[in-house]
Amino acid sequence: MKLVTYRRHIEAAARLGAIWDGRVVDLAKLGAATGVDLPSTMLEFIDLGADAVAVASQMLADAGERFPLGTALPLADVKLLAPIPRPRKNIFGIGLNYTEHVAESAQSLDTSPELPRQPVIFSKPPTTVIGPDEPIRHDGAITQQLDWEVELAAIIGTTAKRVAREDALAHVFGYSLVIDMSARDNRRAGQWIYSKGQDSYAPMGPCIVTADEIPDPQTLDLALWVNGVEKQRSNTAYMLFKVDELVADISAGITLEPGDIIATGTPAGVGAGRTPQEWVWPGDVIEAELQGIGRLRHPVIKV
Known part of the structure; x- marks a missing residue:
């Protein structure tokens, strides 16, 4: 199931929906029309776990193409x-998680050329998150080296604390696409949070695909374009630390809770690793795509 958060018009409240046959179906409204109590927000839905996914999926299947009045809208109209839209906690970011990206980072960003023996973890605050088509903010007074990174995001569905790797994927609710924007000239004494944690630096979407539709997250193609020119293309099979390893590693010392987001790292092709180096500027457009999940498009604007 493809789950979205949508707004019918600019003044409307954000609501939980499911993409179904070119429409966005409001799950809470469909539930009310069929005698099922479902929440109107994504985080509340994630809290309910796999049972809610099963109930919602059955509701959609039962409705077919005949949805009660007011429960379904054309995707183009929302x-x-x-x-x-607002994660409860910081996003867990994973650095240096593709072999070729380790190599290009060592050449240009003063990181070690050795493959990490453990996941490299940083974080991005909730205020970094923006939705489809929203602008990425470029503040020239802060950065002259704004860079791109396309990534698979794993969303936690049930509390994970010291879980074994073989049990880890059972704690994943679903997957989404994140662009990890990075101001390369804003790293501070080896710390990355200011570089990667500024407002609008985590475009996310366009949906969450539930884990039952992606049984193996290590088979997905991902790519990124700047102004229509392809900059990154790879597959999640090439991650050094797979999703199950990341969940097990983080949960060994930090309890993962429903709604937590892990951005699993980027492949090679970032601007810092190019010769000459490339950066994005106001007026540029960044697009990214993840197999089975969808595509994001974001203009870069001056602030």
């Missing part, structure tokens, strides 16, 4: 927001 505004999609980030699936989780």
Whole structure:
């Protein structure tokens, strides 16, 4: 199931929906029309776990193409927001998680050329998150090296604390697409949060695909374009630390809770690794795509 957070018009409240046959179906309204109590927000829905996914999926299947009045709208008539517009906690970012990206980072960003023995973890605050088509903010007074990174995001569905790798994927609710924007000249004494944690630096969406539809997250193609020119293309099979390893590693010391987001790292092709180096500027457009999940498009604006 493809789950979205949407707004019918600019003044409307954000609501939970499911993409179904070119429409966005409001799950809470469909539930009310069929005698099922479902929440109107993504985080509340994630809290309910796999049972809610099963119930909602059955509701959609039962309705077919005949949805009660007011429960379904054409996708083109709604505004999609980030699936989780305001995460409860910082996003867990994973650095240096593709072999070729380790090599290009060592050449240009003073990181070690050795493959990490453990996941490299940083974080991005909730205020970094923006939804489809929203602008990425470029503040020239802060950065002259704004860079791109396309990534698979894993969304936690049930509390994970010291879980074994073989049990880890059972704690994943679903997957989404994140662009990890990075101001390369804003790293501070080896710390990355200011570089990667500024407002609008985590475009996310366009949906969350539930884990039952992606049984193996290590088979997905991902790509990124700047102004229509392809900059990154790879497959999640080439991650050094797979999704199950990341969940197990983080949960060994930090409890993962429903709605937590892990951005699993980027492949090679970032601007810092190019010769000459490339950066994005106001007026540029960044697009990214993840197999089975969808595509994001974001203009870069001056602030």
